[in-house]
Amino acid sequence: MKTLIAALRSLAFYALFYGGSVFLVSASVVAIIARKVWLAPVVAKWGGWHLWCTQNVLGIEVVLDGVLPEGPVLIAVKHESFFEAIDTPRLFTHPAVFAKQELFSIPGWGYSALTYGLIPVAREKGAKTLREMLSLAKQRLDEGRPLVIFPEGTRVMVGTQPPLQAGFAGLYKLLKLPVVPIAVDSGQAYHHVIKRRGRITYKVGATIPAGLPRKEVEAKVHAAINVLNG
Numbered sequence: 360m361k362t363l364i365a366a367l368r369s370l371a372f373y374a375l376f377y378g379g380s381v382f383l384v385s386a387s388v389v390a391i392i393a394r395k396v397w398l399a400p401v402v403a404k405w406g407g408w409h410l411w412c413t414q415n416v417l418g419i420e421v422v423l424d425g426v427l428p429e430g431p432v433l434i435a436v437k438h439e440s441f442f443e444a445i446d447t448p449r450l451f452t453h454p455a456v457f458a459k460q461e462l463f464s465i466p467g468w469g470y471s472a473l474t475y476g477l478i479p480v481a482r483e484k485g486a487k488t489l490r491e492m493l494s495l496a497k498q499r500l501d502e503g504r505p506l507v508i509f510p511e512g513t514r515v516m517v518g519t520q521p522p523l524q525a526g527f528a529g530l531y532k533l534l535k536l537p538v539v540p541i542a543v544d545s546g547q548a549y550h551h552v553i554k555r556r557g558r559i560t561y562k563v564g565a566t567i568p569a570g571l572p573r574k575e576v577e578a579k580v581h582a583a584i585n586v587l588n589g
Contacts, residue, residue: 362553368417369553376412380405387471398475399453406449413442418556419548425541425563427451431500432566433536435527437584438509439517439546442559447507450561455499456507457492476504480526489529496534506536510580517546520585527580528573538576540564540583562587 383405390397413419428434429452436443447456453476460479463469473479478495496506512524531538541563548557564583567576 365555366553368556372412372416372554375416376409379408379412383408384471387475391471391474395474398471399448402448402471402475406446409445410449413549413559417548417554419554420558421446422558422560423563424560427563428505428539428566430503430505431536432505433531433534433538434505434507434541435510435538435580435584436507436541437543437587438511438514439543439588440514440550442545442549443543443561444509451505451507453504454507455496455504457509459513476502478506489526489533492526492530493533496530500534500536506530506534510584514550515546517544517550518588520581520588523577523581528577531569531576532573535569537569538567538580540567540580542584542587544587546588560587 383401387398387401387405390401410421414421427450434451434454436447438444444456444458447454455476455478457478457480458472463472463477463479476499478492478499480492499506508527508530510523510527511521512526515521541561543559543561545559548555548559564586567579567583571579
């Protein structure tokens with residue numbers, strides 16, 4: 360019975376969230392054409408709509424433990440599910456997120472994402488990708504925006520602690536920014552097709568200063584983003 364109820368909740372969630380997303384993605388394209396300053400509020404509303412559906416339809420409580428950073432800083436977030444990726448524009452103020460290149464091919468969404476200021480990551484291009492990311496990242500910092508990266512590179516299974524991707528250390532060194540690590544345990548409730556009632560917690564770690572050796576900063580970030588699933 361519990362599985363059936365969870366399945367019905369999940370179906371309702373998909374219908375409401377993705378139905379609303381079609382409207383909001385369309386609104387984002389209209390915002391770009393009409394007045395680009397409207398785009399960020401539309402994207403934030405998309406994140407807010409997702410949170411409302413998560414809490415009120417799925418029955419998942421979302422908790423923030425700590426104070427979120429603002430302004431030009433590098434934010435490293437644990438990545439267990441799509442939850443934190445979708446929640447990012449609501450959680451932070453006009454963030455510039457490093458996102459997989461493939462996502463930018465989605466009709467409507469990809470165009471809006473580029474205009475919003477997300478930073479494409481094409482891993483197969485190696486050093487060229489790092490240079491392109493660095494150039495775009497510096498532009499976003501000049502705009503006073505925080506940079507958000509998922510340093511594990513992709514979604515990981517609940518309870519796993521894979522090493523950080525090499526690109527993180529490269530960006531950290533070249534951007535010369537402090538890092539704010541954030542742990543999130545979304546996988547248990549949200550990762551599955553049939554989502555479960557429960558709680559998702561964001562835990563904001565202590566700020567890590569710029570200029571540390573690669574091994575040291577990777578160890579500190581790795582420990583901090585995994586503090587909820589150790």
